[in-house]
Amino acid sequence: MDQVDLLVIGGGVNGAGIARDAAGRGVTVLLCEKADLASGTSSRSGKLIHGGLRYLEYYEFRLVREALIERExxxxxxxxxxxxxxxxxxxxxxxxPAWLVRLGLFLYDxxxxxxxxxxxxxxxxxxxxxxRPIKRNYRRAFExxxxxxxxxxxxxxxALDAHKRGAVVLTRTAVVSARRDDGRWLVTLEDQRTGATRQIxxxxxxxxxxxxxxxxxxGxxxxxxSRKIRLVKGSHLITPKFWEGDHAYLLQNTDKRVIFVNPYEGDKAxxxxxxxxxxxxxxxxxxxTEEIEYLLGVLGRYFQAPPTRADIQSTFSGVRPLYDDNAANPSAVTRDYVFDVTPEAPACDQAPLLSIFGGKITTYRRLAEHALEKLKPFFPRMGQAWTRDSPLPGGDMPNANFAAWLGDFQARHPWLPASVALHLCRLYGTRAGLVLNGAESLGELGPHFGGDFxxxxxxxxxxHExxxxxxxxxxxxxxHGLHLSTQERAAFETWLEMEQARPSQANLV
Known part of the structure; x- marks a missing residue:
C-alpha cells in the first residue's frame, strides 16, 4: 500500500497550486482528478488575472488588494x-457617476x-x-x-511543476471513499478508464x-x-472580433453588473x-437562451454594429463554487475563499482534512500558501513558502520579457511561420523546443491538422502533459479546436486513435 503526506482531491487551479507548493516544501503529494486537469471551472473562466474592480463596491478591499498583488x-x-x-x-x-468610477480606478491603481x-x-x-465601434451617445471612457x-x-x-518536484499526478482517477484509520486517511482510488481500484x-x-x-x-x-458554497453559473459567447486593436471593453449594464468583451485567439471575441x-x-x-439574449443585449446597448445570434461561433459555461455568505444577489456573493480544517490542531490522533470554499483564479497561488500555513502544525518539518519568485514551467525568461524571448526563438528557427512560433512560445514558453523535438523544417513537425497545429x-x-x-x-x-473545421477535427481524432495504439507512444509524465 502506497503512503503519502498529502492527498489532494481536485485537479483544478487550487488543487494543482496546492500540490505544487507542497511538493516544493518537501511534502510527498498525490494529486487526484476524476476527469482531466482543468476540466471543470478552471478552463471555463473569463480568462483574466484581475483585481476585481467591481468588488470595491462591496467593500472587498482585502480581496482586491491581494488579487492586485498576485496579478503582478x-x-x-x-x-x-x-x-x-x-x-x-x-x-x-x-x-x-463619473466621480465614483474615478475613485474606484484610483484605488485600483x-x-x-x-x-x-x-x-x-x-x-x-x-x-x-x-x-470607433462605440455608439456616439457615449463620449467619455476610462482605460x-x-x-x-x-x-x-x-x-x-x-501540475507539471508539482510533478517535477516529486508529486504524483493521476488524472481520470476518482477518490471513491476516504475514512480515518489509525491516525491516517485510508483512501480508495478508482481508475475511471479500467475500473481498477487501489488504496492509499x-x-x-x-x-x-x-x-x-x-x-x-x-459523500x-x-x-x-457548517460552511456552504453557492454555485453560480457564468456563460460566455465566442464571436468574430468586431473592433480594431488589442484592447478589451468593460461594459456597465443596467442591473449594475459588468460584461467583459475581450480579444480572443487573434480573430475572435x-x-x-x-x-x-x-x-x-x-x-x-x-x-x-436568456443568457445569450442578456449578453447580446448589453453589446447592443454600446456598440454600433454588435454581433448577432448568427455570429456566435461557440459558447461555454462554468460553475463558480463561491463561499456562501448569504448574499441575496448572485453577483454580490464574495469571491473570497474560506478554509475548513478538522481538527484545527494536531492535539489528537485524528488525521486532518482541509476543505476549500470559494476562491478565484487570480488568487490561487496565495490561496495555496494560506492552505499550507493552516497545515503547518501537522507538518512541522515542512519547508517555507517559495512560489512567489519561482517561474512556472516555460516562464523562466530573462526579465520576464516575452517579446525578447519570442524574437530570439524566431531567430533560432527562421523556418517556422510567425504564427506557429508565436503559438508555441505563448503556450510553452522556454519549453517550446521540447515541442519541436529536433525538427529543422515545417515538414519535420509531422502531419498538419489545420491552422497552426x-x-x-x-x-x-x-x-508530457x-x-x-x-x-x-x-x-x-x-x-486549436476553435480553428479547425469539422473535417480537420475528425482527421485529427483518427490520427490520435492510431497514435495511441502505438506501443512507443506511452505517456512519459
Whole structure:
C-alpha cells in the first residue's frame, strides 16, 4: 500500500497550486482528478488575472488588494501565458457617476502597489480610436490595466511543476471513499478508464474539488461542515472580433453588473459573463437562451454594429463554487475563499482534512500558501513558502520579457511561420523546443491538422502533459479546436486513435 503526506482531491487551479507548493516544501503529494486537469471551472473562466474592480463596491478591499498583488507576481512568473491587457470602460452615467468610477480606478491603481502595468487614463471616445465601434451617445471612457491568462494552461503548468518536484499526478482517477484509520486517511482510488481500484494512506486530505467540495465532504469523507458554497453559473459567447486593436471593453449594464468583451485567439471575441444560480448538478450546466439574449443585449446597448445570434461561433459555461455568505444577489456573493480544517490542531490522533470554499483564479497561488500555513502544525518539518519568485514551467525568461524571448526563438528557427512560433512560445514558453523535438523544417513537425497545429505538438502533449483525448488537446491544452473545421477535427481524432495504439507512444509524465 502506497503512503503519502498529502492527498489532494481536485485537479483544478487550487488543487494543482496546492500540490505544487507542497511538493516544493518537501511534502510527498498525490494529486487526484476524476476527469482531466482543468476540466471543470478552471478552463471555463473569463480568462483574466484581475483585481476585481467591481468588488470595491462591496467593500472587498482585502480581496482586491491581494488579487492586485498576485496579478503582478503571476505576470512575472508566467509571462508566456499571462500578459497585460488594457480595458476601455465607457462611462454610463445611468449606472455609476463619473466621480465614483474615478475613485474606484484610483484605488485600483494604488491598492496593490502596481509596478509593471500602466495606470488609468481618460479617453474621449469621439476622437480616440478605441471609440470607433462605440455608439456616439457615449463620449467619455476610462482605460485601465489588467491581465489575460490561459486558464487551463495555468493549471497544467502548476501540475507539471508539482510533478517535477516529486508529486504524483493521476488524472481520470476518482477518490471513491476516504475514512480515518489509525491516525491516517485510508483512501480508495478508482481508475475511471479500467475500473481498477487501489488504496492509499495519507497523513492529510485536501478537498479542492471546487463545485463538488460538499459532495466530497459528505459523500466520500463522511464529514460534516457548517460552511456552504453557492454555485453560480457564468456563460460566455465566442464571436468574430468586431473592433480594431488589442484592447478589451468593460461594459456597465443596467442591473449594475459588468460584461467583459475581450480579444480572443487573434480573430475572435470572448464575451461574458452571466451570473445565474445553479440548483442542479454542476456537470450538467450549459448556456440558456436568456443568457445569450442578456449578453447580446448589453453589446447592443454600446456598440454600433454588435454581433448577432448568427455570429456566435461557440459558447461555454462554468460553475463558480463561491463561499456562501448569504448574499441575496448572485453577483454580490464574495469571491473570497474560506478554509475548513478538522481538527484545527494536531492535539489528537485524528488525521486532518482541509476543505476549500470559494476562491478565484487570480488568487490561487496565495490561496495555496494560506492552505499550507493552516497545515503547518501537522507538518512541522515542512519547508517555507517559495512560489512567489519561482517561474512556472516555460516562464523562466530573462526579465520576464516575452517579446525578447519570442524574437530570439524566431531567430533560432527562421523556418517556422510567425504564427506557429508565436503559438508555441505563448503556450510553452522556454519549453517550446521540447515541442519541436529536433525538427529543422515545417515538414519535420509531422502531419498538419489545420491552422497552426502539427503532430509534434500533439505528441508532446500526450507524452508530457497528461493529455489523452481529443478534447484534452483541442480544448484545454490548446485552443486549436476553435480553428479547425469539422473535417480537420475528425482527421485529427483518427490520427490520435492510431497514435495511441502505438506501443512507443506511452505517456512519459
Amino acid at each position: 507576481i503571476l505576470l512575472r512568473t508566467a509571462p508566456h501565458i499571462i500578459w497585460p491587457m488594457r480595458f476601455v470602460l465607457p462611462h454610463s452615467a445611468e449606472q455609476r 494604488h491598492l496593490g502597489g502596481r509596478k509593471i502595468l500602466p495606470p488609468t487614463r481618460k479617453l474621449d471616445l469621439w476622437h480616440a480610436p478605441e471609440g 485601465y490595466s489588467d491581465c489575460w491568462v490561459d486558464d487551463a494552461r495555468l493549471v497544467v503548468l502548476n 494512506k495519507a497523513r492529510c486530505l485536501v478537498n479542492a474539488a471546487g463545485p463538488w467540495v460538499e459532495s466530497v465532504l459528505s 466520500i469523507a463522511g464529514a460534516n461542515c 470572448l464575451i461574458g459573463t452571466t451570473d445565474v444560480a445553479v440548483e442542479g448538478r454542476p456537470e450538467d450546466v450549459g448556456i440558456e 502539427h503532430a509534434n505538438e500533439a505528441r508532446y502533449l500526450l507524452r 497528461w493529455a489523452q483525448t481529443a478534447s484534452d488537446i483541442l480544448i484545454r491544452r490548446t485552443k
